Amino acid sequence: MSSYRKCYVCGIEKPMDEFYNDVSQSGGKKYECKDCCKKLSKEWQLKNPHRYWSRYVLNNHKHNGYDIQLSVDELTNIAKQTDICPICGKLLVYNNGTNKKQSLDSPSLDRINNENILTVDNTWIICLECNNLKSVKPLVDFVKFCDMVATKFNHLL
Ligand SMILES: [Zn+2]
Ligand SMILES: [Zn+2]
Numbered sequence: 001m002s003s004y005r006k007c008y009v010c011g012i013e014k015p016m017d018e019f020y021n022d023v024s025q026s027g028g029k030k031y032e033c034k035d036c037c038k039k040l041s042k043e044w045q046l047k048n049p050h051r052y053w054s055r056y057v058l059n060n061h062k063h064n065g066y067d068i069q070l071s072v073d074e075l076t077n078i079a080k081q082t083d084i085c086p087i088c089g090k091l092l093v094y095n096n097g098t099n100k101k102q103s104l105d106s107p108s109l110d111r112i113n114n115e116n117i118l119t120v121d122n123t124w125i126i127c128l129e130c131n132n133l134k135s136v137k138p139l140v141d142f143v144k145f146c147d148m149v150a151t152k153f154n155h156l157l
Contacts, residue, residue, distance in 0.1 A: 049094035050079035085127035104129035
């Protein structure tokens with residue numbers, strides 16, 4: 001078996017360790033080189049920000065021990081319908097919601113009743129800033145809290 005392979009995307013002949021493992025392909029390696037793989041997945045991410053984000057978030061929650069009863073398709077649908085944060089109204093930026101590059105306008109998953117289980121009905125997407133502030137509080141407690149602060153500091157507004 002040759003220790004080189006020609007990448008079918010860029011056409012450059014590269015050593016086998018420049019290709020990711022893939023048991024379903026001949027030689028146990030992918031046909032496109034690592035560089036091309038990274039470029040393709042980046043392009044895919046830019047073209048499918050909602051789906052990319054959904055896949056990332058569900059993996060993350062699974063990893064953290066949540067009971068996931070929500071498919072990537074279902075979450076992608078919710079994401080596509082949630083362009084702005086339903087709490088504060090700021091525009092959500094799906095492309096920076098992953099890989100520890102989050103900012104305050106990144107989307108984040110919030111469980112409406114804070115159970116350890118994720119379903120279509122108890123999940124919504126709010127901005128990271130609202131999620132940080134709301135923390136694990138049920139929405140109604142968060143709103144009461146905001147109301148308390150707003151009443152006390154009304155003179156500043
Ligand atoms: Zn290549
Ligand atoms: Zn918000």
